[in-house]
Amino acid sequence: MFEVVYYPNCGGAEKMCHGIEKVAEAIAVELDVKAEDIKSKNGLAKDSFVFLGSGCYGVKRGEELQEFIARNDFKGRKVALFGTSGNGKGNEVKAIEEMLKPASAHIAGSFCCKGHPSILFKEHPNDEELTGAREFASEMKK
Numbered sequence: 001m002f003e004v005v006y007y008p009n010c011g012g013a014e015k016m017c018h019g020i021e022k023v024a025e026a027i028a029v030e031l032d033v034k035a036e037d038i039k040s041k042n043g044l045a046k047d048s049f050v051f052l053g054s055g056c057y058g059v060k061r062g063e064e065l066q067e068f069i070a071r072n073d074f075k076g077r078k079v080a081l082f083g084t085s086g087n088g089k090g091n092e093v094k095a096i097e098e099m100l101k102p103a104s105a106h107i108a109g110s111f112c113c114k115g116h117p118s119i120l121f122k123e124h125p126n127d128e129e130l131t132g133a134r135e136f137a138s139e140m141k142k
Contacts (some may be wrong), residue, residue, distance in 0.1 A: 004028040004035040006053040007065040019084040020055035026130045030137035038068040053082035056092030074103035081110040111136035
């Protein structure tokens with residue numbers, strides 16, 4: 001069983017919140033599940049393989065994501081990470097991995113849409129990035 005959950009950490013840039021949502025939805029379609037915002041997700045199924053993502057656009061890591069990790073059992077759980085960023089460095093995926101270390105999760109892989117450091121954020125994520133997200137999900141489910 002797969003679950004796709006994401007934290008739309010966008011630092012007030014509402015347009016950017018939709019980027020991580022689009023990536024989560026692309027992954028969820030490939031896995032035939034629904035993508036869920038951690039803000040409305042009560043808990044994870046006991047033995048699910050979790051795809052966990054966040055966006056990062058020049059803001060501090062979200063406390064809500066840390067709280068979500070703390071209230072769910074990740075010990076030994078397979079987790080695939082995904083993210084979107086405005087700076088193109090993929091720091092959000094590294095940040096999630098750091099948050100999961102104390103929880104003893106097994107990181108199965110990661111995917112990042114590396115945006116552009118422009119305030120315009122034109123077409124991010126683009127079709128190529130969304131295809132990459134679907135391909136990542138397909139590889140992870142094997």
